Amino acid sequence: EMFLTENRYTLTITGAGTAAMECAIDNLCEPGDTVVCCVHGFFGDRMRQMYERAKVDLHLVTAPWGEPIDPENLKKTLDSLDKVDLVSVVHGETSTGVVQDVKTLAEVVKPSGALLLVDTVASMGGVEFRTDEWGVDVVYTGSQKCLSAPPGLSPITFSDRAVEKIKNRKTPPKSWYLDLMLNWKYWDDNPGYHHTGSIQTMYALHEALNLLQEEGLENRWARTKETAELLYQKLENLGFKMLVAPEHRLPTLTTAILPEGVDEAPMRKKLLTQYNIEVAGGLGDLAGKAWRVGLMGHSCRKESVHELHRVLSELLKGVTV
Amino acid sequence: EMFLTENRYTLTITGAGTAAMECAIDNLCEPGDTVVCCVHGFFGDRMRQMYERAKVDLHLVTAPWGEPIDPENLKKTLDSLDKVDLVSVVHGETSTGVVQDVKTLAEVVKPSGALLLVDTVASMGGVEFRTDEWGVDVVYTGSQKCLSAPPGLSPITFSDRAVEKIKNRKTPPKSWYLDLMLNWKYWDDNPGYHHTGSIQTMYALHEALNLLQEEGLENRWARTKETAELLYQKLENLGFKMLVAPEHRLPTLTTAILPEGVDEAPMRKKLLTQYNIEVAGGLGDLAGKAWRVGLMGHSCRKESVHELHRVLSELLKGVTV
Structure with missing residues (x-):
């Protein structure tokens, strides 16, 4: 249960x-x-x-x-x-x-x-x-x-x-x-x-x-944690900063502050419309500054993280040129 | 709308x-x-x-x-x-x-x-x-x-x-x-x-x-009414009595009092398990005495009424012999 x-x-x-x-x-x-x-x-x-x-x-x-x-x-x-x-x-x-x-x-x-x-x-x-x-x-x-x-x-x-x-x-x-x-x-x-x-x-x-039940509750917890850790690493490589201290991070949802000079809303829209990847904007004080990236249930897969990294690498190259 | x-x-x-x-x-x-x-x-x-x-x-x-x-x-x-x-x-x-x-x-x-x-x-x-x-x-x-x-x-x-x-x-x-x-x-x-x-x-x-919308709201009302009227007639032919006076009958749900000598629950179970037809039992004072027969949306069809009549004719013959 x-x-x-x-x-x-x-x-x-x-x-x-x-x-x-x-x-x-x-x-x-x-x-x-x-x-x-x-x-x-x-x-x-x-x-x-x-x-x-x-x-x-x-x-x-x-x-x-x-x-x-x-x-x-x-x-x-x-x-x-x-x-x-x-x-x-x-x-x-x-x-x-x-x-x-x-x-x-x-x-x-x-x-x-x-x-x-x-x-x-x-x-x-x-x-x-x-x-x-x-x-x-x-x-x-x-x-x-x-x-x-x-x-x-x-x-x-x-x-x-x-x-x-x-x-x-x-x-x-x-x-x-x-x-x-x-x-x-x-x-x-x-x-x-x-x-x-x-x-x-x-x-x-x-x-x-x-x-x-087939996957096992503890295996699901472990998969979520591993996938989240890959996400932190990949986002940090791209210049994102994690909002939350490592020991308090919720693996199912990552709040990441965008690299300077990146317009968050247009970038998020490109992700969604061109690549079918949806990430959420920041709420409250974090609006316009941070993204909220979900890793829940079926969509919590390393493939998804690699795809997000690949796409973002391209898009950010475009921005910073 | x-x-x-x-x-x-x-x-x-x-x-x-x-x-x-x-x-x-x-x-x-x-x-x-x-x-x-x-x-x-x-x-x-x-x-x-x-x-x-x-x-x-x-x-x-x-x-x-x-x-x-x-x-x-x-x-x-x-x-x-x-x-x-x-x-x-x-x-x-x-x-x-x-x-x-x-x-x-x-x-x-x-x-x-x-x-x-x-x-x-x-x-x-x-x-x-x-x-x-x-x-x-x-x-x-x-x-x-x-x-x-x-x-x-x-x-x-x-x-x-x-x-x-x-x-x-x-x-x-x-x-x-x-x-x-x-x-x-x-x-x-x-x-x-x-x-x-x-x-x-x-x-x-x-x-x-x-x-x-395709069917038309007024056409749907008319279909429901016609189907209900066929149901009244068919049930009355089998010895059921309508609980509600004609002018106050809700066409989408008919309350019918069973013919004397018919055990309502076993009959209802036979309908469901042998013929895949579900009717509801009576509530309150009507429990054990009446059925509630729904005619709503897609399932409100004359074919359904004819099928209920055919099956009930057989089952009631069995009971009254």
Whole structure:
């Protein structure tokens, strides 16, 4: 099982990864709960926005874009609070290319008794993640990233502790569509009707998980890491600078600052239109300065890196002449 | 355009029809709003449950299963209230096989100034529905019913009046994922990122809409009606009784009470396993007594009715001997 969990409450949401994010937050939080939200990029900030709608007592632990959350900062915040119900963090921040050391954060969270919620939309199946071993309570991902299935479905898993909290809610979750207990009936051994699942995407997701199992989860992690390392080397050869320190790099998404004098948007357009290679632009402060290069699932291949290097070598020659 | 509307705010939700239902209710309602919810079956009741989560001042107008909402009853309820923000009703109740006369209800609602929300999951594309002409403010449907596209997407449309109400909200909608204004940016002429849409299903939906356009919306309505009338006649010949009075029958879903002495579940199982014909069992009071026979989109063909009749004639002969 991709999540590496024995959790009984493991199911699939009919919707994008953001629907699973909202499912987690909506089911875990009641108004007035104390929540610590770690924000080190765009998707941590999206979680913050959802917590505001959930009317919780919200505390932020932040890190600059390009850096992970410092466990010491989280510890200080936790120590300053009487009780904490929930802590959340994004494992692979695709906005910055940073992977969060969730294992260490989980150790910091443990003494507080809080539940730990982790977003692995951009990392699950590509980067080491051990739900049960690390002690993570709720984890969700999307079908279309490292699993390379079509978008539209979002697997999510809940620990017994998380389900206990949900079963003891005083108020129902805000959302009926994303209510875990109602959704669970749809996925139970003796299923009832809740909504109509996206059945053709489920078959595709099932096949994607078969492919993952055939390759082996740890082999997939290793392939992703090796391919990412080749990418760093090839991009550095071309004058790109890596935004993120080596130990914090998310292998599934690389943020690379362009060599000086290169117009990023026209170059990206050439890549796409002439060579059918799509890379993403930088977000926030990185707009116009950095590229985000994805290496997820099927497209995470050394051949792709060599092709990108070959094409970029040509294009950059043209520019700097 | 299938909705027969000029509304600019017409988009597609990545999720099941229930997600569109929640999108509508979540965006249109603020706590304390006065809402009149018409309930004449399972899906009207689902809307009621969502209104409770939205903490509105809720008033119900009900009809027994198998009957539509009586416009007079709605009028009485509207007249008894100082102001009404929203009225909602299900057009095609698949739990009972009743089609609601939305045109007449809309005339009743108009003087109150309330917005009118209509669920057309089981009817859009199969039964006459004229959003603008009838004056309906918000309408949603699902991809997998009369459109015969794969499930997972839900088209929804908002009138200018509805958008005005949403833009003037004092609180954001409960849901971030289903927030109309955030979703709209994703579908706007100059799209931004909100979530990853279920792209392969969108292509399928696009093709389904092409097929609808080729056939012609009014021709599709006529085909559905003719096929349903053949079904009534064939089932009545076999001793079935129609639950719903002729003038209130939903052509896309027929509720038929089985002839006496026929065990409904085993018969339904035989149909499915031996003949690959699926009919649904009755819900609520109708469980064990009635069948629900769908005639939607592609599968709404006279050949299917003739085949069902042929097979049932044989099976019922076996039973009554």
